Amino acid sequence: MILSVNVDHVATLRQARLGREPDPAAAAVLAVLGGADGVTIHLREDRRHINDSDLDVMRRMITVPLNLEMAATDEMIEKAIAAAPAMVTLVPEKRQELTTEGGLDVSSQMERLTYAVARLHGAGIEVSLFVNPSPEDIEHSLSTGTDRVEIHTGQYANASTPSMVKQELQKILAAVGKAVELGLTVNAGHGLNYHNVQAVAAIKSVSGLYIGHGIVSRAVLVGMEQAVRQMKQLITQARLT
Ligand code: PXP
Numbered sequence: 473m474i475l476s477v478n479v480d481h482v483a484t485l486r487q488a489r490l491g492r493e494p495d496p497a498a499a500a501v502l503a504v505l506g507g508a509d510g511v512t513i514h515l516r517e518d519r520r521h522i523n524d525s526d527l528d529v530m531r532r533m534i535t536v537p538l539n540l541e542m543a544a545t546d547e548m549i550e551k552a553i554a555a556a557p558a559m560v561t562l563v564p565e566k567r568q569e570l571t572t573e574g575g576l577d578v579s580s581q582m583e584r585l586t587y588a589v590a591r592l593h594g595a596g597i598e599v600s601l602f603v604n605p606s607p608e609d610i611e612h613s614l615s616t617g618t619d620r621v622e623i624h625t626g627q628y629a630n631a632s633t634p635s636m637v638k639q640e641l642q643k644i645l646a647a648v649g650k651a652v653e654l655g656l657t658v659n660a661g662h663g664l665n666y667h668n669v670q671a672v673a674a675i676k677s678v679s680g681l682y683i684g685h686g687i688v689s690r691a692v693l694v695g696m697e698q699a700v701r702q703m704k705q706l707i708t709q710a711r712l713t
Contacts, residue, residue, distance in 0.1 A: 473673060473711055475704055476510030476539050477503040478661075478684025482691075483513075483521035496522065497529045499696050503687075504536050506700030510558075512682055514541035515551065517565055524551070531555045539682070541602070544581070544588035552592060559598040561622055561682075562588060575604035575624040578612040585616040593617065600659060605640075605647035614654045622659040622682060623647050625672055629663025641671055652677045666690065666706060673710035681707065 482499040486492065500511040511534050513522045530538055537558035542548040543565040552560050562585060564576050578585065578601065589599045600620035603609040605627070613621050628640035644660065651658045660672050661682030673681060683703065691699035 473678065473707055474509035474680040475507070475700070475707060476512045476537075476680060476682045477508040477687055477700055478512040478514070478541075478682060479503065479688065480512075480514050480521045480684055481688040483523070483526060487521055496526050497533055499688075499691070500530055500534055502696035503700045504534065506697035507704040508536060508700050510537045510539055510680070512539040512541060512561075512684065514563070515548065517543060517545070517547075527551070527555050531557060539600075544584050549588055549591050552597060553595040556595060556597060559600060559620075560592050561600040561602055562618075563602040573626075575602050575606075575609060578603060578609045578616070582612065582616065585618075589617045600657075603647075605643040607646060607650040610647055610650045610654065610656070613651075614656060618656070620657040620659055620679075621651050622661055623651075623678075624662050625660050625664055626662040628672070629665070629668055637668075637671075644672065645675065648675055648677050666702065669703065669706055670710035673707040674713055676711075 479496040479499045482494050482496040485494055515522050515527055539559045539561055540552055540557040541561045541563050542552060544562045592599050599618045600622050601613045601618045602622045602624060603613055604624050610621055623644055628644055631637040631640045648658050658678050659680040659682060660678050664672060664681060664683045665686030687699050687703055
């Protein structure tokens, strides 16, 4: 199972002073030294954290696969094609949201998503769609031509009672099962941290975890390398069970 570390919130801290530090590219290098198998950044329409220059620098510096999260807009499709990351994850984007709040509403955007997937594939870029743990959304995803889906684990992460946690995990399991049945590669992410990661990491058909806020929060206290190493240890342990 791969761990791709999202360094957006290193850029959030930089943007708090509109300065030059901390540098998300430096954080990404340290994440790789700590064992990250990939690096993720989200270039948002409002450039609230990661900016075009970060994308450019990371594309040239990072030795592990770079995953670019973005909305399926014409502007972003052109940026992705020019930058040529290993993978693009298409996400819904709203200006007012604090973070990506839900998965894509795939069925209502079939045409746009299918177009985006085809353009990105034409440039040799692998594509993943960020979706809610819903078998219907996963079926619709297949029709867009996507290679992968990333199952949104936010509801699971926010579940506040053991029975809600169980219920949300069941939804994730059903969604993973549907994706595997359809031949899609399955990733998972959002809201995962050192306390809740293991139940998701233990799902054998999940190929990759995409984690940002939890790791960056710990990195502020213990350093990025150490924070990534600790997360990798938990994931490795969970895979052995
Ligand atoms: N996956 C996707 C598609 C996301 O948009 C995000 C947040 O940028 C994450 C994973 C990581 O979420 P978190 O920062 O809560 O770990």
